[in-house]
Amino acid sequence: MNAQQPILQVRDLEKRFNISGDFLDQLKFQGGKIVRKQENVHAINGVSFDVMKGEALCVVGESGCGKSTVARTVMGLLKPSGGSIHYNGERIDQLSDRAVLPYRKKMQMIFQNPYASLNPRKTITQTLEEPVRFHNPGMSETEVKDKVKAVMFDVGIDPGWGVRYPHEFSGGQRQRISIARALTLDPEFVVADEPISALDVSIQAQVLNLMMKAQEEHNLTYLFITHDLSVVEHFGTRVAVMYLGTLCELAPTKTLFATPRHPYTQALLSAIPRLQDHRPNHIKLQGEVPTPVNLPSGCVFHGRCPHANDRCRQEVPKLVPQSDGSQVACHGVEEGRL
Amino acid sequence: MALLEVENLEVTFGLRQGAVKALRDVSFTVERGERVGIVGESGAGKSVAAFSILNLISRPGYISGGQIRFEGQDLSKLSSDAMREIRGNRIAMIFQDPMMTLNPVLTLGQQMVECLKAHRKISTQEARLIAVEKLRQVHIPSPEKRIDQYPHELSGGMRQRVIIAIALLLDPVLIIADEPTTALDVTIQAEIMELLLELCESNNVGLVLITHDLGVVSQVTQKAIVMYAGRVIEQGPTKEIINDAQHPYTQGLINALPQQTLPGQRLNQIPGSMPSLQNIPAGCAFNPRCEFVMDVCKQTLPGFTRSGGCQVACHMVREMKEKAAQEAS
């Protein structure tokens, strides 16, 4: 496995959502005058990372940190407001619907909610066969059926289920069907957006095992979005920690869990409830996550960081490579204070 | 006398397709100041158990058998007025989703004051003072201002703090918390859990914590109750259950956690999924998923066997114990 070759390169990615409503909603009284004011949610602010071939890059963070937006932008479900996305060296974020089709085959996605990600009006067979037919117009009917059957066996579902509708299955079974749908096109790169967070503990293990097996057998590369750090430790090759639309730290999993550098990563790690320690001893953060509408100046984390100084309040930290192979965006780490 | 004694509790849901038993034969006790965790996956009946203590199961569910004794009183014999005296006053509840729990059209103050006035004869002014004090105890900044705000002006973590403050308003002896942190973010989760733990400890309040997270249970509780398909399958001191679970399901649940396996290795999974309450298999409900399944498991419901400080409902554990006892004699 050549782990050094990036399959996906994301550079300075930005995504803003305009939430100011229509023209009339933007008008506000201010100091006796009527002014027009636009409000944006800054979901991603200049995020850059590479995904190496064959690895599983996990993106972690709390809700609202922009991790799902990264996934959806990479998959072309959202148009980026700035920056670029390259796949195998080709820029894909500005392609037309038609030009992007070949990439759709190579890049697939697994969704969070097993109850919403399957079309309730289509049988399992219909759901699985449609993409195969669509992307392989030359394929004969038997070939399509064989392909789908093979994939169904692969993910451990009986092809006899095919005539049934999604509501007849449990959450774990549906998530397997979702994985099967992604695999029907023989992708090389799969984005998984919180694929197990809606499932029960005993089912989570089943789905994670299935994803690891698929990675091995199909030589897949994963971009795995999750809020669950214990899963990351198990599953990820490298981890990217996001906070308020910004990348705080990007490091190999072992390094990150052994020596977290960024204060936010440290707090996040200390907050996982573990079986063994009987007295929680986590780092307390002050206050709450600010709204992504009015971003704090400087480092987005400075309001809650116990080590913040004036520089943190003014200057935005850059992602700086460290000696242990990790990259950290923190003035404190850069200055050697931390 | 234990603070709360639940004995052979049975809850039935009268559905159109026929009656379905959501809880069967559930028994446990909570001592004064004790923290008890009820663990299970969705559909195990843990929330039903929690809500049935205060007789708050929504239709078409009802308590169809068993006893719930609180401070020696049989709650099922109480009139609805007497039950209301206990709710919120002696036993308080914390709900799962703070975004849905507070009434959107009433201010925090209104929702706190009404609770005090429902149980104590005090003026609105006095009630407000108590409410502000409690908000301060849960670390809400500038509570005098916050108290006149509406719920939508607060973040999820803040709202859950307010709900904890409401729970503590009348100095209850028991708090029932139904997945109090599931809807929150990891860092907020840890903070809320710690706050709850701290306040329970300092006020000597008992806690029944419903959760699916074994990590939380191991950190917060002294006793754990594991539920599967509407029954208790194992209960005992939390430490024992986490470190040395006897029931194959509990073992499976703990072993399935990613932290129990080396990174990159295949996780220990329990095959299949929990049966729906309508078609629970005969014998032990876990038998189709159990790797140690024996013939007896498919026919007879296992009773409880003592194992250390724990009670385990498993035929295999019983046989092992019996064998050990024979060898010893």
Place this chain on the structure above:
Amino acid sequence: MTTPVEVLDIPTRPSAWARFKDTHLFHSFTRDKVAMVSFGLFVLYALAALFAPLIAPYNPYDPASIDIMNSELPPIWQEGADPAFLLGTDAQGRDMLSTMLYGTRISLMIGICAVMLQMFLGVLIGLSAGYFGGRVDSFLMRMADIQLSFSTMMVAIVVLAVFQAAFGAELYADLAIFMLILVIGIAEWPQYARTVRASVLAEKHKEYVDAARVMGFGSGRIMWRHILPNTLSPLLVISTVQVANAIISEASLSFLGLGMPVSQPSLGSLISSGFEYIFSGAWWITVLPGIVLVVLVLVMNLLGDWLRDVLNPKLYKG
């Protein structure tokens, strides 16, 4: 390392009818007496309307078969009745039974055609609004708001009144049936448009639509093959109620003299024509078609209620 394959018990695909019999819809139908009786009555109405010319003992449109001497005869169980006219006659001497059969035919036809027109306009506008969003959406929905705030009846009354005044009563009588369909059909488009738009918006944000987009399917394919089929249940529910409403609207307009003429009466114009005789004791001219109308509308409303209960999307987790 292999993943164990879970096996379900029924691997073969049952026939379409067998599958229908297994649906939630069919099960609740067989369990609900009100729904079964309503459906039975509706079928009866539909058959009566369809075969009115075959069933009716007289042709009320044929002046030759009408004798003014037979006017205001009471139904057969009352004194002074003529056995030739089972349910009596109206003020012009037409057989009530026949007139009511033909009236039902016209009322139902106007109701159903108007609803088809509403559905066509509403689905088209609702789909566009929901799918394109943005300015198109806010413009269309503002129009719908304004039109709804005016109420169908108001719009219909004004438009028909103006047309009647402009055309003159005679020409208007010939065109009445088309005008009614047109006016009721156009005036109620916001109901459908809003329903369709709401379900499109709800469906659009579900992950299966994202999944389809990730597959690279075009927006047309996603719209028609993925989203539209999922908006059918609310459409079915409101359609039954809309037919009921359209029939009431038609009757009300006819009652005001803006609908069907007396020579070609709908249930509404029959009631209207009998109104003045109610004081003289000939109650049946008004009451009988009134009952027929109310039962028809009631049956549709009951079916709509039942469908709403059964198809309530909340019942499905999907």
Place this chain on the structure above:
Amino acid sequence: MIAFVVRRLFQAVIVMFVISLLSFSIQDNLGDPLRELVGQSVSEEERQALRDELGLNDPFLTQYLRFVGNALEGDLGTSYFFKEPALDVILNKLPATLELVFGATLIIILLSVPLGVYSAINPRSWFSKTVMGMSIVGISIPVFLTAIMAIYLFSVELNWLPSYGRGETVPVFGSWETGFLTKDGLLHLLLPCASLASIMLPLFIRLIRSEMMEVLESEYVKYAWAKGLSPLRIWFLHALKNTMLPVITVGGVQIGTMVAYTILTETVFQWPGMGFLFLEAVNRVDTPLIVAYLIVVGAIFVITNTLVDLIYGLVNPTVKLAGKKS
């Protein structure tokens, strides 16, 4: 706030523009003002001269603008039949219609809230089932049929209540004649108001019931029970306040709709209101009167919708009068 005001104004302008356009084309196409003015006995040249003088040969836009200008000054023409300013004729009949709507609204509010709330709280009781059964029958009977049946029963058969007209009225402020202050007037109001309410009442009962049932299932109501509050406080403060939010929105539109139904009730009861007058005007092709009616009704719609939005904003703390949830 700005958005709210501007939207409302914008909507009002659109509504009035559509109405004015409609009214103008009615005036332009229906009937011949000349004939109404001078009769048939005038020669063709004189007619042409008169047409020029009256500006009837001007381009469309000029005529339309003149129409709007006059309308803004309150001049909507003279009724052909009454030979009086059309607006005055309509406004004279306005109190009768408004009292009808007011009476019906009163009946609806007084009955729908308790019935809806009761049947939501006790969905299985026989009383709730009866209420729900009656309400579905209620929405299935057209207003005019209810009115006819009411007359037949209470006026013709039982002879308890009068079947037409407003009865005795007394003037209150200025020209406003009210039937609410005399016994005879109230008796006359009873049947028409009840008939008018008959279609809306079941709708409101069903709406309140279904919204209330949904609210009663909500987490915050469950939580209120867990706090040990009294049932009355939970039902009538916690649940009802949330129930009323959607009811206000839908209800506002429905009250506007009721104005349309007054045409039907007024026709059956020969109630001397605007609707009855309007229908007469249509039959007489009295164009200025038709136009005046449309404009007055349009204004009523705009006012009620604005009021409803304002009330909604006041009741719902999460809305800042911008129509958008914060």
